[in-house]
Amino acid sequence: MDRAVNSLVGVGVGPGDPELVTVKGVNALRAAAVVVVPVMDTGERGRAEATVLHYVDASKVVRVVFALNERTDRARREAAWDAAGGRVVALLRARGSVAFATIGDPNVYSTFTYLAQTVGELLPGTEVTTVPGITAMQDLAARSGAVLTEGTEPLTLVPVTAGSAALKEALEGPGTVVAYKFGRLAAEVATALRETGRTEGAVWGSALGLAEESIRPAAELAEGPLPYLSTLIAPAPRHGGRGGKL
Template sequence: MPDVMSNSKLIGVGVGPGDPELVTVKGVNALRAAEVVVVPVMAAADGQDGGEPGRAEATVLHYVSREKVVRVVFALNERADRARREAAWDAAGERVARLLREHGTVAFATIGDPNVYSTFTYLAQTVAELVPGTAVETVPGITAMQDLAARSGAVLTEGTEPLTLVPVTAGSAVLKDALAGPGTVVAYKFGRQSAEVAEALRETGRIGDAVWGSALGLAEESIRPAGELGGEPLPYLSTLIAPPRREGGRGGKL
């Protein structure tokens, strides 16, 4: 039953792509100030906590005590079974609503940025219905494309170039359309379709300067030229940067 708690606050905190040094000062302060820090974890086949710590949790534990962290199960990466996904969101919303009633202020840690392809969006919508009057805030985080650009030396945009961000979970055709257009194209979540991505890059003449990376800032980090992409599956959260051809020297895109 929905209730009104005008003094409750839900804060989505972006904790970056994995490197704990990339959490902003504002993000760290928000995590430490919250009564509880919620982290999303992968659902096992039975819908329960899969047991393995997620990337957001591992990052958060660099800044707050484990006692303050609460794991909440999400059907992350679930696209085929809509009913299971919706049930997981509902259950997560109910759990966070209870935490808000008990503690008042709850932070939700999400990898990357809470306003860019984040589970926080769905959680906030559910909680707003369950606990009307809850203030929802977000703290921006460093995104995977920014981190990959920094680690690989790829320049995301110059001058008047547009930047297109595509989740390959929408289908490789969406990526191919973007690659046929102008500017830099960034692809998220392409690991399971690496063969299709490599084909699209070759067909559009973009493979030469493109780079991909996964597990950025972690021990298992991998950053490679896109030309090395084969048909092998890659980590789900792999990121691709495909810059346009740049000619005309310094300032040529102004």
């Protein structure tokens, strides 16, 4: 009998609160032979690992090093992706099924995208699927009361890792703007909000669902760096009362 197809599933485990993992996500983690969690080369436990351990035994979890924050040394980043892909391929060959836990959603700015591409090249025929997860912007909206969209409003999601220019351009538009990973450029984000008149009503948060959670008005953005995984919501300007954007 032919062996079953190797299976790699990317599971979104939410922004940090273990209660925000979906039932389907928990089932996928428990069904896999191995659960891989990404860690930085410094070795500390990340949010994905901490969340996973609420649902599966530690003996089933394999920590794989990724250059998660490496943006300047491309060779080092590519080498880390190749090494991680090779490690996962070895697990697939040995165990058949691997779940990769990623914070947020596996199809939204996730390391899983690069892992899946690498595994597909190293082990053709691997079945790759994903289980969606709750994103930081959804969690921040729920915790702060900020409404993401109404009626015909557009929603723009901007990673600020490459600078604030794209964020400022989005803020000049009519819709709600969400900024991800802006902690190191907090001062630039505060300036962009102020120059576009979008500070009022905007909110930022970090460590959502964790003991060190911080949720504050954007008017209180610190000049110094904030946690890397900080999230900002600048709601669309709304006038005309209920249903004004329909």
